[in-house]
Amino acid sequence: MKNKLMLVFMAIALTMVSCSQDRIEEPSQNETAEVSRPYNALNYLELVPMLEHYDKTRKPVLEEALGYEDTRMNYYSIETIENYLKYVKTLSREKGIKFTGINFVSAAYPENTGHGVPNYQNLLLMPTTEINGKNISFDPVQSTSEKIVTVKEMLASYGYNWVYDSKEDYDSRNKPNELVQRNFQNRSKSSDVESGAGNRGQISPPY
Incomplete structure (x- = not known):
């Protein structure tokens, strides 16, 4: 009889432990996370001049070249x-x-x-x-x-010369690269593979 009771108690205990492990502890409503201001957060006297400078130096040039206002957001x-x-x-x-x-x-x-x-x-x-x-x-x-595998290597295999990883690459950006040029000519024959880059955001303009 004692053995049977012990088995019953053990089964109940195991069930309780299992349930407690599966239960997701919800944070208390009274708990408030302490968040410090990020180092890259801006004040408005920093933000506004940056927007104005874009409006003065980039926006008119792009609109004149394209014939419309390009994406801003x-x-x-x-x-x-x-x-x-x-x-x-x-x-x-x-x-x-x-x-x-x-x-x-x-x-x-x-x-x-x-x-x-x-x-x-x-x-x-x-x-x-x-x-x-x-x-x-x-x-x-x-x-x-x-x-x-770097993005530079992958882009070169499709005939695109990525020059933004270093000053040396950028300074020699106008020098012909035979491998890149050959891959560019053969791009239509290249098989498509997945990349780790992302896109597909929502842009505006246009509206």
């Missing part, structure tokens, strides 16, 4: 940003790569774009990692645990 929902960061963090962690940040890169939708608005500017999101002490855009999809 790129919107990404919180869910989109969080999902993208989680994806890149997971891939980087699995491959043992240090994920240091995101480069926001200016681009423009081509005439035959499959998404977005043709001819309007947009932003590309490119993950970065530290290489030789610099934050370099890399591809977490094409990289492996043995080798970090």
